[in-house]
Amino acid sequence: MKAILKSPVLAPLAAWLLVALVTAITTPHFLDAGNLSNLALQVSIVAVVAIGSTVVIIGGGIDLSPGSAIALLTMVFAIMVKFAGIPLPVAIVLVILAGAGLGAINGFLTAYLRIPSFITTVAALSAFRGVAFMFNNGSPVFSVDPNLETIFYGTLFGLPLPLYYLVALYTVAWFAMRYTRLGRSIYAIGGNAAAAMLSGLKVKRLQFLTFLIAGVAAALGAILMAARLNSGSPNYGVGLELSAIAAAVIGGASLVGGRGNIVNTAIGALTIVTVQNGLNLNAVPTSAQNVIIGAIIVIAVGIDMWRVELGGVIGALMPNRKNK
Amino acid sequence: MLEKATPLVELQHIKLAFGGIHAVDDVSIDLYPGEVVGIVGHNGAGKSCLIKVLSGAYQRDEGKILIEGKEATINNPRDAKAYGIETIYQTLAVADNVDAAANLFLGRELKTGWGTLDDVAMEAETRKIMGRLNPNFERFKTPVVALSGGQRQSVAIARAIYFNARILIMDEPTAALGPQETQQVGELIRQLKADGIGIFLISHDIHDVFDLSDRVAVMKNGRMVGTARTEDVTKDEVLGMIILGKCPPAAVPGPGAIVDA
Numbered sequence: 001m002k003a004i005l006k007s008p009v010l011a012p013l014a015a016w017l018l019v020a021l022v023t024a025i026t027t028p029h030f031l032d033a034g035n036l037s038n039l040a041l042q043v044s045i046v047a048v049v050a051i052g053s054t055v056v057i058i059g060g061g062i063d064l065s066p067g068s069a070i071a072l073l074t075m076v077f078a079i080m081v082k083f084a085g086i087p088l089p090v091a092i093v094l095v096i097l098a099g100a101g102l103g104a105i106n107g108f109l110t111a112y113l114r115i116p117s118f119i120t121t122v123a124a125l126s127a128f129r130g131v132a133f134m135f136n137n138g139s140p141v142f143s144v145d146p147n148l149e150t151i152f153y154g155t156l157f158g159l160p161l162p163l164y165y166l167v168a169l170y171t172v173a174w175f176a177m178r179y180t181r182l183g184r185s186i187y188a189i190g191g192n193a194a195a196a197m198l199s200g201l202k203v204k205r206l207q208f209l210t211f212l213i214a215g216v217a218a219a220l221g222a223i224l225m226a227a228r229l230n231s232g233s234p235n236y237g238v239g240l241e242l243s244a245i246a247a248a249v250i251g252g253a254s255l256v257g258g259r260g261n262i263v264n265t266a267i268g269a270l271t272i273v274t275v276q277n278g279l280n281l282n283a284v285p286t287s288a289q290n291v292i293i294g295a296i297i298v299i300a301v302g303i304d305m306w307r308v309e310l311g312g313v314i315g316a317l318m319p320n321r322k323n324k
Numbered sequence: 325m326l327e328k329a330t331p332l333v334e335l336q337h338i339k340l341a342f343g344g345i346h347a348v349d350d351v352s353i354d355l356y357p358g359e360v361v362g363i364v365g366h367n368g369a370g371k372s373c374l375i376k377v378l379s380g381a382y383q384r385d386e387g388k389i390l391i392e393g394k395e396a397t398i399n400n401p402r403d404a405k406a407y408g409i410e411t412i413y414q415t416l417a418v419a420d421n422v423d424a425a426a427n428l429f430l431g432r433e434l435k436t437g438w439g440t441l442d443d444v445a446m447e448a449e450t451r452k453i454m455g456r457l458n459p460n461f462e463r464f465k466t467p468v469v470a471l472s473g474g475q476r477q478s479v480a481i482a483r484a485i486y487f488n489a490r491i492l493i494m495d496e497p498t499a500a501l502g503p504q505e506t507q508q509v510g511e512l513i514r515q516l517k518a519d520g521i522g523i524f525l526i527s528h529d530i531h532d533v534f535d536l537s538d539r540v541a542v543m544k545n546g547r548m549v550g551t552a553r554t555e556d557v558t559k560d561e562v563l564g565m566i567i568l569g570k571c572p573p574a575a576v577p578g579p580g581a582i583v584d585a
Contacts, residue, residue, distance in 0.1 A: 179440040181433045184422070188430055191421030198381060198417040199430040199483075200402040258421035 012251050012267040019271050023278030030281060037160065039277050041153065044162035045224050047269035049240060050247035051173045052103075052217030054265045057248050058177070059210035060190035060257030061110060061117035065124035066218040066244055069102045070237030072132040073222035078141035078232025088145060096219045102128060103215015107208035117211070125241065132234035140233035144226060152227035162224065166266070169220070174262040186210060191258030242293060246272045249300040256304075272296070330393045332357050332522040333378065333409075333491055338387035340373055347373040348384075349546040350579050355491065355522040360513060362525045362537030362554070365566055370546040371526045375493045378524070379411040380404035391491075402431075408490035412480045412497055420469035424461075425450040427468055428483045453482045457512065473500035474508075481509070485516065492516060495526045510536055530559055530566075544569045547580025 024030045049066045056063040073095050080091040102124070109120040154161050177183035188196040189206050197203045221240070226232050251268030253260030275296065279289045331354040340348040348370045355361050363371045376382040378389065380401040389396045391407050398404050404411070418427045425446040434442045434449070447464055454461045458478040468476055477500060484492055494513075498506040513523060513536050527533050533540055534554055542549040542565035549565045552575035561572040571581035 175440075181431075181435070181441065184426060184433060184441060185431065187422055188419040188426070191419040192417070195417035195419050196430065198379075198401050198411070198413060199419075199427075200400075200405050201431045202402075258419070 012264045012271065015250065016267055016271040016274060019274045019278065023274060023281065027278065027281040030278065035277070035281070039273060040160055041162060041228055042277065043270055043273045044166055045221050045228070046240065046243045046247055046273055047166055047266050048169060048224060049217055049221040050244040050251075050265045050269045051169060051262065052214030053241070053244040054248040054251070054253050054260050054262055055173070055177070055186065055217075056117070056210045056214045057245070057253045057255060058190045058258065058260040059186045059207055060193060061207065061210060062121065062245070062255065063106065063117065063211065063214045064121040064241050064245075065102070065106060065128055066214065066221065067237035067240035067242075068125045068128035068132070069099065069215065069218040070222040070225055070240060071234050072102070072128045073099055073219050074226040074232035074236050075132050075135045075141065075234055076232070077222060077226045078144045079135055082141055082144050088147060088151070092223055095223055096216055099215045099217075099219020099222065100212055101215065102218065103212040104208070106215070107211030110211060111204040111207035129234060135234070138234055140231055140235070142231045144230050144232065146230075148227040148230055152224060165220075165224075170262060170266055177262050182206075182209070187258055189257075239290070239293070242297060243272050243276070244269075246293065246297045246300065249297065249304065252304075254304050255301055329356060331355060331390070332359075332392060334388075334390040334393075335374070335378060336388040336390065338374065338377055338389075339385045340370075340377055340382060341385055346546045348377065351387075351543070351546075351548045352578070353541050353548065353551065355524060357490075357522055358517050358520045359539065360517055360523045360525055360537045361551075362527060362533035362540045363543065364527060364530060364533055364540060364562065365543035365549075367528075368545075369543040369566075371543055372495055373546075374543070375411070375495060375524055375526060378404065378491075379409060379493055381411075405487070408488065409493065410484035410487065410489035410491070411493040411495065412477075412484050413495050418468050418476055418480055418483075421467050423467055424454065424464055424471075424479045424482075427479050428453070428486055430483070432487065449486070450482070453486050454478065457482055458508065474502060474505035477501055477505065477509070481512065485521075490521060492521055492523045493526070494523060496528065497525070498527070498529070498532060506532075530562060534559060534562075542566055542575075544580055548578030549580045550575040550577045552576065 029035050052066060053063055076098055077091055077095045080086040080094060081088060086094070106117070106120050106124055109115045110117040152161060156164060177186065185201050185206050188201060189203050193203050225236055247269035248260060248265050249255065249268070250271050251261060251264030253265065276289060279292065333355040335351065335353050338348050338351045339346070351374055353361070363374065365371050373382060377384045378398070380398045380403050383399055389398055396407055398407065419430060425443070428450050429446050434445045436442045450464060458475070461475060461478060463471060463475070468479055477497065497509050501509065513525070516523060525533065525537055537554050539551055540554050540562055541551040542562060544566065549569050550571040552572070556574035557572055564570045564572065565575065569580060569582045571577040
């Protein structure tokens with residue numbers, strides 16, 4: 001069908017295939033089963049966090065805090081389970097609530113106290129990790145619970161469990177953004193907050209909610225992170241916010257707000273993690289990797305900003321970015 | 325005759341200040357069903373601020389708003405909409421990144437039995453109303469940022485009248501439009517008037533105002549110079565009100581009028 005050919009998913013998918021192809025050619029091990037499953041695990045964390053980043057970006061904000069929120073939340077989770085003896089299901093719920101609380105702090109400062117989200121969340125980036133170091137004398141908590149691995153990284157019908165979690169979360173997020181009033185309203189406040197206000201939308205509450213959602217997404221990422229390594233550490237999640245934002249932007253989300261697509265963010269996450277994986281396999285040092293990730297973000301945002309000027313070229317290459 | 329009925333809207337002694345600046349100073353004005361009241365004045369005369377008090381975008385410092393004789397509580401745009409007050413803003417307050425239907429129903433979306441957005445119904449309704457307002461309008465699936473000024477204006481107007489507005493505020497409705505579209509808006513105003521809707525028309529264009537309004541209200545420096553039936557005054561007299569604040573004999577002077585001996 002024509003609709004499929006014009007689908008906005010195509011362009012990011014093509015970008016990912018290109019990255020995967022280059023990686024597969026340059027390294028003999030990319031397609032090894034071990035590497036692919038490792039890739040899948042890495043993707044799941046970035047992709048879950050990126051749901052929150054995308055929602056915030058569509059609503060016209062930015063969230064730089066999820067990496068630090070994850071460090072703090074893995075510590076909270078590990079301590080609750082290991083030292084406080086709280087049963088896993090209860091601890092999971094509490095961590096999600098704690099994540100919502102962290103998001104609520106960002107949301108309150110941004111929406112109600114009118115401090116730009118770039119500032120509030122960069123402050124949170126610093127503060128959340130600082131708080132994470134206050135627990136357990138700043139030491140990681142290891143061997144949290146032997147069941148974590150099976151619950152979160154087991155397999156079902158031969159496929160890794162994180163895949164099911166991802167599909168479920170992305171389905172909910174996609175549906176909410178596409179088919180509910182909440183989603184439509186978030187697009188509207190990101191597109192033109194003043195017009196949305198005059199149309200009677202509760203702009204502040206909606207902005208607040210986007211950060212709350214991002215906090216919950218960070219909590220889910222923290223649970224996956226803690227389960228994967230069976231530990232909590234104040235050093236987890238460094239730079240994760242940038243991977244998540246890159247995933248959203250590669251997926252076509254616009255940092256000026258009002259535009260973005262949840263499904264494309266998943267592909268964006270896959271792309272950014274594949275790049276990291278390819279760099280690892282090619283033994284590119286971490287320092288250089290950080291530079292490359294930075295460059296990718298700048299280029300992806302640049303493509304968004306230069307859309308009008310590049311109109312014809314980009315339009316031909318990336319139909320989903322076409323404006324008219 | 326009209327004056328004997330209960331006014332649709334009465335704004336009484338409205339005051340609005342930003343810091344020390346009195347944007348609206350002790351302004352009273354009323355509007356009857358099926359009436360068009362033109363509000364004119366220089367830039368900065370307080371016209372837009374006054375109507376933003378009525379539309380809920382600004383909160384007044386003092387004064388009362390009566391809707392059909394009863395005091396109304398209007399603290400935000402939602403409150404105003406609940407009273408059937410719809411506004412078409414000078415700046416065309418539309419969400420650029422979504423399409424016409426999404427704008428029309430923004431914040432009041434139609435839903436399916438499942439509680440999800442009913443895009444099909446919203447587009448059908450949008451097609452219906454746009455067919456009436458602007459039969460040439462075809463770009464239903466395009467974000468409104470890509471539309472022309474006139475098309476965007478018709479989206480804004482459609483949004484205002486779709487929800488059975490009783491009171492319509494039009495802030496420079498033709499400022500962004502070409503001559504043909506301006507004429508369309510004029511016809512639309514007459515049509516809405518015939519439906520018994522009361523309209524506040526804010527405009528720079530005194531010809532437009534004389535053409536469409538039953539009464540004209542003149543503001544200067546945040547104060548009301550006076551109001552007059554358009555048939556009782558000349559354009560020159562109204563210009564005198566706007567520029568000099570001088571109230572002609574046929575007009576009802578307000579607190580802002582210069583009373584000369």
